[in-house]
Amino acid sequence: MSDKTEMKRGLLVLGIAAALGLGACAAPQESPTRRSAGQFTDDAAITAKVKSAIATDVGARTAAAVNVDTYRGTVELTGFVDDRDTAARAEAAAKKVSGVREVKNAIRLKSSS
Numbered sequence: 001m002s003d004k005t006e007m008k009r010g011l012l013v014l015g016i017a018a019a020l021g022l023g024a025c026a027a028p029q030e031s032p033t034r035r036s037a038g039q040f041t042d043d044a045a046i047t048a049k050v051k052s053a054i055a056t057d058v059g060a061r062t063a064a065a066v067n068v069d070t071y072r073g074t075v076e077l078t079g080f081v082d083d084r085d086t087a088a089r090a091e092a093a094a095k096k097v098s099g100v101r102e103v104k105n106a107i108r109l110k111s112s113s
Contacts, residue, residue: 043070057093073101
């Protein structure tokens with residue numbers, strides 16, 4: 001092979017290596033606002049377990065009235081219940097579920113009117 005062919009091949013290999021290196025640098029990093037498929041599955045399992053715990057500990061009627069959302073192990077409870085004790089019991093049921101890191105209780109009381 002001639003020196004020119006060798007030099008062209010060397011430059012081509014160097015160019016490909018540089019492009020791959022830059023591509024790796026630009027690869028998306030884990031986003032603080034996005035979940036991986038595994039995290040999404042874990043959160044869905046926690047949501048189901050929390051709903052079940054509320055139904056078991058507080059009652060099916062309360063479980064139907066309380067919405068459960070989970071994001072990276074943090075559980076948010078929303079909805080309307082009759083009294084503060086029911087809201088507190090739903091929160092306690094959620095906290096005892098394995099995998100729950102934090103519970104945000106945004107359950108509101110039904111108006112008495």
